[in-house]
Amino acid sequence: MNNQKEKISALIISYNEIGYIEKCVESVTFADEIIVVDSYSTDGTYEYLKNHPKVRVIQHPFSNFTLQKAYALKQAQNDWVLFLDADEVVSEDLKNEIIATVNSDTDIAAYWFYRRFMFQNSPLHFSGWQTDKNYRLFRKSKAQFSDKKIVHETLDVDGKSGILKEKLTHYCYKNYEDYKGKMLRYGRLKAKESFYREKQFNYISYVVKPLWKFFNHYVIRLGFLDGRKGIIISYLNALSDLERFRELKKLEKKNELAYYLLMP
Template structure:
């Protein structure tokens, strides 16, 4: 760990087959961070060669432990005082860059920082539907905290007594261009979600239906997804389907297990 009058800043990413996005992401942090740490989980595209144009701090772990623990492992390679977490499909705006640098220079004790993401789906930025505002804790002192152990939808475990302060500027998030990307990604998320709850939470087919139905109502009506136009309707329907599949899979696992006993 570097100890100096000016705190150092690392950017950390976990990646797999991110050749499409990685260069554009790293270009937004190139030149103003002290370290870039990338942990790959087994890419078969040009991810590694692109990463090495920006950093020699490139590591590989193909024994996938889940998102939370993979981030914990990546953080072990960070030598800077602060870490800024990014995904390959995200971009740091100039306004956000300046606020990050100001926060690091201030070096306040017991403070972590959250960032407001603006996400694009299928070619359009989504400003409602429960997608915006989207505050995520992404900047903190390496010695103070880390991500939790969640297999999917992991988050930073913020200790008691640590204030979470907002940063100005947006983090742009480019999620899906076409539908098969959405479906492929959510197949993995559904499995991880069910793996995490199997044996701890009961599922039912009627529960799957109602969870899916209320997911649609929440996104499209309560979260004003209708203001996002046809994209809002599509996202609400897709999210309802994913939610239904989660609970249906949980029910099927319970059903199959009970029939074997």
């Protein structure tokens, strides 16, 4: 039991995260409540969460990341929210910094976290992720998820932002098939986002943007210094962009077909 004055709600969304979510949950047991919104996992994740004495698990269908996280945010009982992905872990030093931060006399509404990326169990030092940061700690009363993005969701903050010193550990790469599947799903969601914004498919972007993504991550962002890991990460991130344009083209064709079918 901790002596903190301010209460914290730890929020997580999950789907088939067994083997990773256990470390995530155990790293936030200092929070006053832990709420996990699970999108009907089939690998034992839900059963593990249901039997955990400190976790309140809610099953909710997944539409996109923004809507799922917005739903989870509504469940929080406390103003201070620590929002994690199921494959992220809070270190002891970061835990202490979080507790000290929320109990300080601060007018900051939200805090960015830098992340330490893990390729399986070894660190990924470069490959484009060395400057990655995300909002993870914020006041519920001062922030909401933007409805402009459905993947790599962003937070709209009413107030000042700060950055915590300690890094959040992110186990981004479990194995090749898992990361590939994740990148393909992100690409399809980004295609929907582009389609809703009325961005049109074109062959120049289809060819150039994936090549640029690989070159940017592997060469400019020093992925080659990560060795074989850097090649894999850079390739799969480029594949996500390729999938985005493939899916956007499919969505446009479906839309055209629906239009002609509805014509009198």
